[in-house]
Amino acid sequence: MRLSNEEAQKLIHTLRSGTSPLYQSNAFICGREKELDEYHHCLKLLDKGNGLVKLITGQYGMGKSLLVNAFKQIALNEDFIVSSFQINNGFRLNKIEDLYYAIMHNLTLKDNRYAKSSFEDIFELWVENLQGAPYADRKRYEVNTVCQELSRYNMNFARAFLTFMRGRIQRNQEMTNVASAWLTGEHHIPFELKQKYNLSGAVDKTSTLDFLKAFVKLITLLDYKGLVVFIDEIDLVLGDRSDFRQNAYNNLKHLIDMTSTGEMTKIMFVFSGTDQILTNTEKGILSNTPLAQRLNFDSVEALEQNSTHQTIMPLSSLNANELIELTRRIVRIYRQNAPLPETLDDLSLYAQIVKSINESTFATRTYVTKLIERLDYASNFIEGK
Numbered sequence: 522m523r524l525s526n527e528e529a530q531k532l533i534h535t536l537r538s539g540t541s542p543l544y545q546s547n548a549f550i551c552g553r554e555k556e557l558d559e560y561h562h563c564l565k566l567l568d569k570g571n572g573l574v575k576l577i578t579g580q581y582g583m584g585k586s587l588l589v590n591a592f593k594q595i596a597l598n599e600d601f602i603v604s605s606f607q608i609n610n611g612f613r614l615n616k617i618e619d620l621y622y623a624i625m626h627n628l629t630l631k632d633n634r635y636a637k638s639s640f641e642d643i644f645e646l647w648v649e650n651l652q653g654a655p656y657a658d659r660k661r662y663e664v665n666t667v668c669q670e671l672s673r674y675n676m677n678f679a680r681a682f683l684t685f686m687r688g689r690i691q692r693n694q695e696m697t698n699v700a701s702a703w704l705t706g707e708h709h710i711p712f713e714l715k716q717k718y719n720l721s722g723a724v725d726k727t728s729t730l731d732f733l734k735a736f737v738k739l740i741t742l743l744d745y746k747g748l749v750v751f752i753d754e755i756d757l758v759l760g761d762r763s764d765f766r767q768n769a770y771n772n773l774k775h776l777i778d779m780t781s782t783g784e785m786t787k788i789m790f791v792f793s794g795t796d797q798i799l800t801n802t803e804k805g806i807l808s809n810t811p812l813a814q815r816l817n818f819d820s821v822e823a824l825e826q827n828s829t830h831q832t833i834m835p836l837s838s839l840n841a842n843e844l845i846e847l848t849r850r851i852v853r854i855y856r857q858n859a860p861l862p863e864t865l866d867d868l869s870l871y872a873q874i875v876k877s878i879n880e881s882t883f884a885t886r887t888y889v890t891k892l893i894e895r896l897d898y899a900s901n902f903i904e905g906k
């Protein structure tokens with residue numbers, strides 16, 4: 522795939538700062554064929570009605586975010602809804618109801634992949650079609666059928682969704698907003714408003730996973746294949762209080778159980794973070810035996826033999842051939858906007874750069890930023906700067 526000059530410029534700028542491109546990741550990623558194959562396989566399994574959890578680990582700058590960005594675009598292309606966010610001050614993994622809220626507030630849809638979408642956006646097309654339907658019966662029938670399906674997971678969710686759809690079809694903004702806030706896990710809805718629209722209960726510890734199941738059912742009724750949830754920086758739980766951290770691990774364990782037993786289907790959780798989550802024996806996953814067992818992870822040494830079919834997907838550094846291929850691609854993209862000497866060859870660039878990096882600090886990021894630095898120098902030289 523050839524990038525436009527503007528895209529090429531942006532991509533080089535992103536790489537210069539050591540970060541990963543969001544949208545060109547697929548065209549650019551090198552040497553992750555095994556991981557990409559496995560991911561395609563996972564999406565097929567999801568479509569067939571399975572649930573999955575994956576944990577991508579690797580040292581700083583090894584390419585986790587780039588791989589995750591590629592995964593997101595693939596999921597969108599394959600008609601999944603994506604939700605992506607990271608562990609941060611506002612969101613920790615220790616409360617499962619916060620997970621639901623985070624999922625619902627970080628959605629991306631295929632037709633609007635360059636921005637976040639709201640819960641309401643998902644129903645745009647359906648509502649449009651329903652509003653254009655000549656018979657009121659047809660609207661009622663379609664909406665009721667969906668609500669009936671949802672009521673098998675959670676009655677309150679189904680009722681709130683009915684209110685939401687009524688609001689949308691009748692163009693009652695207040696009704697739509699209140700129902701949508703409730704459905705997406707907002708906690709601060711004024712009591713009078715909840716009463717006015719007959720919304721009872723709330724997303725709490727016990728109902729969260731039913732809500733999530735109902736939501737996945739809902740989107741599959743709208744012809745999406747399922748939901749892929751990406752949660753980055755999982756290793757930040759290492760800095761949490763130990764009871765919070767153990768809660769987070771227990772939640773992770775619970776998600777693995779729910780997806781592997783078939784209780785939660787057509788949903789995949791992709792966690793990513795540095796390998797400290799594995800290597801830190803005191804605070805990492807090894808500190809929670811039931812979780813470590815579910816991940817088939819009993820020692821850091823055993824990880825090397827871990828296949829991509831396992832829940833843990835450990836990223837190793839790119840080999841020489843892959844780095845040379847990466848060099849070739851970056852040089853080609855760089856040349857789109859700036860002159861480089863004709864004599865510059867990928868192999869000697871590779872040799873020079875590898876030599877300039879201390880082996881113990883080697884990461885793909887270091888390689889890429891050093892390469893761009895070298896290209897900037899060569900290009901400035903030609904331009905006489």
Ligand SMILES: Nc1ncnc2c1ncn2[C@@H]1O[C@H](COP(=O)(O)OP(=O)(O)OP(=O)(O)O)[C@@H](O)[C@H]1O
Pocket residue numbers: 535536539540541542549550551552553579580581582583584585586587588795839847885886889
């Ligand atoms: N397989 C790869 N192919 C091409 N470029 C790569 C690859 N892996 C990493 N890079 C580049 O290296 C840089 C660092 O990658 P990325 O941000 O994905 O690392 P990370 O593992 O998420 O790092 P951190 O631990 O700091 O979050 C980015 O510029 C990315 O584009």
Ligand SMILES: [Mg+2]
Pocket residue numbers: 585586587
């Ligand atoms: Mg990252």
